[in-house]
Amino acid sequence: MSDVKKVAVSSEGPTLDSRVDARFGRCGGFAIVELETMNIEYVSNGSSQTMSQGAGIQAAENVANAGAQVLLSGYVGPKAFTALQAAGIGIGQDVDGMTVGEAVEKFKQGQVPMADSPNGQMGGK
Amino acid sequence: MIFAIASGKGGTGKTTVSASLAALWDNAVAVDLDVEEPNLHLFLNPEITDTEKAYITVPELVEERCIKCGACRDICQFKAITLMADTLITFPEMCHGCGGCMLICPEKALVPGQRELGEILRGKAGDTEFLMGRSRIGEAMSPPLMRQVKERMGFIASGDVIIDAPPGVSCPAVSAVKDANAIVLVTEPTPFGFHDFKLAYEAFSPMNIPMGAVINRAGLGDTSVQDFCAEKDIPIWAEIPYDRAIAEAYSHGKVIVEAVPGLKEVFLSLKEKMIEAANNTGEPDELDELEALAGLAGAGRMGGGVF
Numbered sequence: 275m276s277d278v279k280k281v282a283v284s285s286e287g288p289t290l291d292s293r294v295d296a297r298f299g300r301c302g303g304f305a306i307v308e309l310e311t312m313n314i315e316y317v318s319n320g321s322s323q324t325m326s327q328g329a330g331i332q333a334a335e336n337v338a339n340a341g342a343q344v345l346l347s348g349y350v351g352p353k354a355f356t357a358l359q360a361a362g363i364g365i366g367q368d369v370d371g372m373t374v375g376e377a378v379e380k381f382k383q384g385q386v387p388m389a390d391s392p393n394g395q396m397g398g399k
Numbered sequence: 400m401i402f403a404i405a406s407g408k409g410g411t412g413k414t415t416v417s418a419s420l421a422a423l424w425d426n427a428v429a430v431d432l433d434v435e436e437p438n439l440h441l442f443l444n445p446e447i448t449d450t451e452k453a454y455i456t457v458p459e460l461v462e463e464r465c466i467k468c469g470a471c472r473d474i475c476q477f478k479a480i481t482l483m484a485d486t487l488i489t490f491p492e493m494c495h496g497c498g499g500c501m502l503i504c505p506e507k508a509l510v511p512g513q514r515e516l517g518e519i520l521r522g523k524a525g526d527t528e529f530l531m532g533r534s535r536i537g538e539a540m541s542p543p544l545m546r547q548v549k550e551r552m553g554f555i556a557s558g559d560v561i562i563d564a565p566p567g568v569s570c571p572a573v574s575a576v577k578d579a580n581a582i583v584l585v586t587e588p589t590p591f592g593f594h595d596f597k598l599a600y601e602a603f604s605p606m607n608i609p610m611g612a613v614i615n616r617a618g619l620g621d622t623s624v625q626d627f628c629a630e631k632d633i634p635i636w637a638e639i640p641y642d643r644a645i646a647e648a649y650s651h652g653k654v655i656v657e658a659v660p661g662l663k664e665v666f667l668s669l670k671e672k673m674i675e676a677a678n679n680t681g682e683p684d685e686l687d688e689l690e691a692l693a694g695l696a697g698a699g700r701m702g703g704g705v706f
Contacts, residue, residue, distance in 0.1 A: 327493055328478020338483055353490055361483035 278364070281307050281381060282342035283374045284333075288316035290375030296348030298394065299330030305374045306340045309382065314374075315340070330354030337363060346377045346386060349394030364388040400677045401552075401560040403579035405603070407595030409566035411585045412615035412639065415649055417563035418442035419656035419666050421527050426558035429524070431531035432548060432575040433565040434517060434541045442654050445529035447522035452515055453532070453547045455496040458489055459512030471500035471509055496543055516544040519551060528555050541565070542574040549578065568595075568602035576603060580677035582610045583636065583669075588620040596624055600631065609676035611636035613669065634676075637669040 284301035286293045290312070295301035300323050306315040317340045322332040330350070334357035337345050345363055348370030358365055366386035369377040380386050404417045414431075417439055421429035431439040440447075458471070458480065469482045479493040480500055491514050501509045517534040532548040534541055552560055564575035576582050582603055586596040596612070603610060612628055617638035628635050639645065639655075639662070648658035656666045 325478065328490075331478045331481050331490070334483065335481060353493075357481050357483050357488060360486035360488055 278343045279309060280340070280342045281309060281344045281346060281378055282317075282337045282340055283307060283369075283377050284319075284345075284347040285316070285374050288314065290314060290373065290378070292374050294346070294348065294370050294372055294374060294377050296370035298345070298347040298350045299333045299354055301333065301347070304333075304337060304340060304342075306342055307374070307378050309378070312375075312378070328353075331357050334358045334361070334363075337361075344381065344388075346381055350389070350392050351394040351396050352392045353396065354394075355389075355392035367393045400580045400674070401562065401578055402581050402583060402673050402677065403562040403564050403576040404583045404585060405564040405572060405576050405599060406566055406585045407568055407597070407599035407602075408586065408592050411566075411587050411592055412613070413566065413585050414439050414442065414563050415615070415655055416583065416585050416613055416639075416669075417561055418654045419662070420670060421524070421561050422654045423656055423663065423666055424527070424559060424561065424670065426526055426528075428528040428530060428552060428555050428557060428560045429563070430529075430548065430552055430560055431563045432545050432571075433563055434532035434534045434544050434548070435565060435571070437531045437533050437563075439563045440520075440529065440531060441652055443524040443527065443529060445522035445524035445527075447520050447529075449521040450518055452518050453544050454513040455494070455516050455543045456498060456511045457491040457494040457496060457514045458500045458509040459491075460487055460489055461508050461510055464506045464508035466506055466508070468505065470503045470505065474499045474503050492539065495540065514538075516540075516547070519544075519548055521551065528557055530555065541571045545571065545574050568598045572599075573602065573606075576608065577606060579608055581673050582608050583613055583673060584610055584633075585613045585615055586624055587616045588614055588618075588622065588624045589616075590620070590623070592620070593623040593627065597627065600627075600633065609679060611672060611676060614638045616641040634672065636672040636676075637665050639665060 282304045284295040284298050285305040286295045286302050301319050303319045304317045319333055322329040330353050334354045338361040346366040346369045350367055367389050404413045406413050421427050431437040465487050467485050472480045472482045477493050477495050479490045481488050515535050520531050522529045532544045565571045584599055586592045611634045618641040644659050645655050648655050656662045
């Protein structure tokens, strides 16, 4: 993962101190963090939140469009997982319960394993 | 004519009422559209003569033809197709079957595939035609299967149709009642029944289909349903008493109109009111106009059967 430049973190807000949003598909937004500078760009995920179905797929598109190579989140469902994998985006799960900054630090230290299967259920249940 | 037996709340007696109506109606077609948990057959005990699988057409990708233009992804309203870094992915379980992706693809890279929705069963219970849909376990959508059951309904040429609708006020419930000539709202006089009765009334009234209430377990609870009906001009077509004999018959899977003396009159009167309401389906404005004309012509009040 040495070529990772940008990490997307599902986030409740736009700063490094914001809490990680445990939900992927219906999270409030994504903090897109540039690893070298720790600069943050916030991408709203509102377009997914209002969908009756397919929120995870839409969110995966949002992450890919933001140019991130890795996603850090709490729970990622099977369809979102498939979509992220197809885009070659690494997926780190179970980083909820901390801030965006802490999650990125943890990733930088190699403590977030890249998942090979989803840990969430379809429809975010 | 088509009659839908519906309710906001589950467990109010839709199937109990549907079964009794089907039993006393001449040449009825009894249709169980509660495809997620059909149970009308448990009361009518039909002899099933036909079982067929039902499918919905979903896109299947022919990889080598795809030019990754994304037109199919853009037209899909349900996120059943995505294009991620030059990989086109379809999620057939999310497809609503509109076919738009296959029409818009410039390379015909999406071809018709199938997703099983469930099965459609047809049979007979006495002189009552019987039809039901049953969703495949794991299938998330019921309206596509319901539509196919309703198509079969049209092929059965005999008499009036009695639809046992799914509970609630969302797509399945609306799909079940929207083609009806009259809707029977079954409720019970409890705070729970009342709450969901109001929801059902609100959901269905914009369709301008004549509606009437059947109060099941009448005598239980309070009068909030009756008060609401009086306020909104919803006719109460029948009250089925809260009675141990009825509960016992029901618990043995019997059709209550056949098992409990005194109910035949209740259901015959309900049937009459349903037919009368269904015959009165003209638009209110049109009716007023016609009535005014009739008044001018000295014909007095117009009967229901004219339309």
